[in-house]
Amino acid sequence: DAGVIQSPRHEVTEMGQEVTLRCKPISGHNSLFWYRQTMMRGLELLIYFNNNVPIDDSGMPEDRFSAKMPNASFSTLKIQPSEPRDSAVYFCASSLKGGLGYEQYFGPGTRLTVT
Amino acid sequence: GDSVTQMEGPVTLSEEAFLTINCTYTATGYPSLFWYVQYPGEGLQLLLKATKADDKGSNKGFEATYRKETTSFHLEKGSVQVSDSAVYFCALITGGGNKLTFGTGTQLKVEL
Numbered sequence: 001d002a003g004v005i006q007s008p009r010h011e012v013t014e015m016g017q018e019v020t021l022r023c024k025p026i027s028g029h030n031s032l033f034w035y036r037q038t039m040m041r042g043l044e045l046l047i048y049f050n051n052n053v054p055i056d057d058s059g060m061p062e063d064r065f066s067a068k069m070p071n072a073s074f075s076t077l078k079i080q081p082s083e084p085r086d087s088a089v090y091f092c093a094s095s096l097k098g099g100l101g102y103e104q105y106f107g108p109g110t111r112l113t114v115t
Numbered sequence: 116g117d118s119v120t121q122m123e124g125p126v127t128l129s130e131e132a133f134l135t136i137n138c139t140y141t142a143t144g145y146p147s148l149f150w151y152v153q154y155p156g157e158g159l160q161l162l163l164k165a166t167k168a169d170d171k172g173s174n175k176g177f178e179a180t181y182r183k184e185t186t187s188f189h190l191e192k193g194s195v196q197v198s199d200s201a202v203y204f205c206a207l208i209t210g211g212g213n214k215l216t217f218g219t220g221t222q223l224k225v226e227l
Binding site for chain 1 (some may be wrong): 207213215217
């Protein structure tokens with residue numbers, strides 16, 4: 001299995017531009033999570049989906065952020081317009097929901113730099 | 116709400132030293148407990164887990180025991196290696212949910 005795939009791995013953009021991060025979860029997994037990691041705030045859960053439906057988006061910082069999961073094999077996180085404080089590493093993770101003790105598998109992350 | 120508290124880092128050890136990273140939690144119900152590891156430039160990986168009280172999770176020489184009475188899940192390794200240098204995250208899940216609650220992470224540096 002290829003694991004969770006994220007693209008791009010690195011993104012450098014100017015303030016005000018739209019940024020789209022992409023994630024392909026592990027085949028067969030039915031839950032998908034978007035996280036943000038910074039030195040200041042650590043690891044934050046932004047939003048997660050079960051069976052392609054957004055369950056909890058309370059971690060999305062503001063309306064500039066949006067996430068979609070049009071099907072079981074693809075999700076996007078969009079920032080429009082981007083700001084320098086959005087610079088961070090964004091991780092996607094997937095899991096198979098059901099019972100306790102199951103594992104979330106993380107992708108390699110997208111390092112976003114907004115100048 | 117649920118929360119996880121880890122000891123602050125960085126923790127710096129010499130190779131072959133004994134490692135303990137403390138983790139305590141607050142949760143409703145009976146959580147499952149996890150340790151994740153993040154190597155430089157990579158995403159998080161599950162290191163070990165325990166799903167009920169007194170369970171011991173172990174992997175790659177690391178161990179942690181689920182202590183309900185002290186609400187703790189301390190990570191230990193008898194002899195660390197330079198390759199263990201990473202950030203370690205304690206986490207939990209409660210009830211029927213699938214949302215992980217993470218601690219802030221503890222950076223471990225192992226020197227020759």
